[in-house]
Amino acid sequence: MDSVLTLIAPPQASILDAATAARARAAMDVLGAETGQAVWLSANEACDIAFSGLAVEQAEAAVRETLNEIPNTPGIDIISQSLDGRRKKLLIADMDSTIVTGETLDELAAFAGLKERISAITKRAMNGEIGFAEALFERVGMLSGLEEKCLEETLKAMAVSPGAQALVRTMRAHGAYTALISGGFTYFTERISATVGFHEHLGNHLEIAGGKLTGRVIEPIVDKETKLKTLLALAGKKRIPTIETLSVGDGANDLPMLLSAGLGVAYHAKPAVAAGARHRIDHGDLTALLFAQGYARDEFTIT
Structure with a gap:
């Protein structure tokens, strides 16, 4: 994997869960990306999803569109970038x-x-x-x-x-x-x-x-x-x-x-x-x- 997409919720918001991370991963998979399991940086607050085979801009746009369709998730920030020099x-x-x-x-x-x-x-x-x-x-x-x-x-x-x-x-x-x-x-x-x-x-x-x-x-x-x-x-x-x-x-x-x-x-x-x-x-x-x-x-x- 050469890239990573990070989902970040505001502290104490508790709006980021495993199901939301799975939907984000699926949004990249459907475009042909190879994705890894979500790695949690903080429970219900932030997680990483490593991926390859997709431009970082394309991955972020796809996940943003997907999350905007899910109730109670518009407060999640998305950062998609190369793993190199992270x-x-x-x-x-x-x-x-x-x-x-x-x-x-x-x-x-x-x-x-x-x-x-x-x-x-x-x-x-x-x-x-x-x-x-x-x-x-x-x-x-x-x-x-x-x-x-x-x-x-x-x-x-x-x-x-x-x-x-x-x-x-x-x-x-x-x-x-x-x-x-x-x-x-x-x-x-x-x-x-x-x-x-x-x-x-x-x-x-x-x-x-x-x-x-x-x-x-x-x-x-x-x-x-x-x-x-x-x-x-x-x-x-x-x-x-x-x-x-x-x-x-x-x-x-x-x-x-x-x-x-x-x-x-x-x-x-x-x-x-x-x-x-x-x-x-x-x-x-x-x-x-x-x-x-x-x-x-x-x-x-x-x-």
Whole structure:
């Protein structure tokens, strides 16, 4: 067998059973694939089905169509890929709405009474409707004069996404290098990186003078090209083949790195990004990326 299809249900959902796995296997068999028995990574949560004789895209499409016809299974994510290089040695992760549950700039804007206006711009930028740098300059410009202390208050209000620490710490425990890369700001990337356990972080720099935001961002800007270049540069520096890299994000500025990584995952992503990415997780938490690499739940590093 040279490929594997992984079925992943949200934690505690208990919607993935042996019958559902058998239906997924049958959907590939009918197209002429050779399939193996389901191997459970976590009971009622995740399983692998090894296969050969079928393109990974074709296998995923067939299984997705089959599961969509079964009641109570629309919450199951599907990742189909080659077995070669499945466990990744490099992780590049977006921060906002990926490693943390919200958008840090939107939450910061709440202190200026501008959250609704700025969130609308963020949404358009993350769906690729307007340029990232343009949207960044516009939003930050609206925060001119905001007290620096609001950054700390924003950080306190942010929550780490379920599964983020397990993802990063498990991959580190198995020798992977991890980097947090964000179009957000270093005030947040530095602290979130330390909390979650990344090796390094990269973000944009807010200009602050006299204890207040000036409304300017110090260039160069961390954008989609920066994220892609960082993925490739770290892979080169660490001598990691591209097939052994993993990237995850939700916005349009993540798409180039998602398409270039060995496993690029659109995580609860904006519509345009979910449509453009090769792989996506729509229902599960970030531990889904561990299951996608073949880790069983009892291999997860939680602390």
